Amino acid sequence: MSRSKKFDMLLGAVVLGTVGTLVGLSMGMGFLPAGIVIGMCLGAGVGYLGGRDFFLSIFVGTIVGGVLAWSLGGVDAVTIGASSGAAVGGFLGVWVSMLLDLLRQRKQLASDSPVEQPGNSQS
Numbered sequence: 001m002s003r004s005k006k007f008d009m010l011l012g013a014v015v016l017g018t019v020g021t022l023v024g025l026s027m028g029m030g031f032l033p034a035g036i037v038i039g040m041c042l043g044a045g046v047g048y049l050g051g052r053d054f055f056l057s058i059f060v061g062t063i064v065g066g067v068l069a070w071s072l073g074g075v076d077a078v079t080i081g082a083s084s085g086a087a088v089g090g091f092l093g094v095w096v097s098m099l100l101d102l103l104r105q106r107k108q109l110a111s112d113s114p115v116e117q118p119g120n121s122q123s
Helices: 003-027 029-049 052-073 075-112
Strands: none
Touching: 003 029, 003 052, 003 075, 029 052, 052 075
C-alpha cells in the first residue's frame, strides 16, 4: 500500500472519527464509542477509495456549522451544529463531485464527437 493511500486512510479516520464523536456526544454518552468506531471505519474506507475532496467538504461543513451554531445558539449548540454541518458538507461534497464528473463527461463527449464546420458541407 502506498504512503499516500495510508495518509488518506488516516485522514479519513480522523475526520469521520471526529464527526462520529460529535454525533455520539449529541446522542448521549452511550452512543459515543459506537459513533467513534463507526466514523473511523467509514473514514478509513472512504480514504482507501480516495475521497480526499470529500473529507475537505466535511471539514469545512463541521467548522461552518459549529461557528454558526455558536453564534446563533451559544456554546451548548456547537456540538449539534458541527455534526449537522459535517453531514450537510458531506452531502454537498458528493453533489458537487457528481456535477463536476458530469460536466467533465460532457466536455469529453463534445471534444470526441466530430463537429460539422460551417461552409464545409460536401453537397
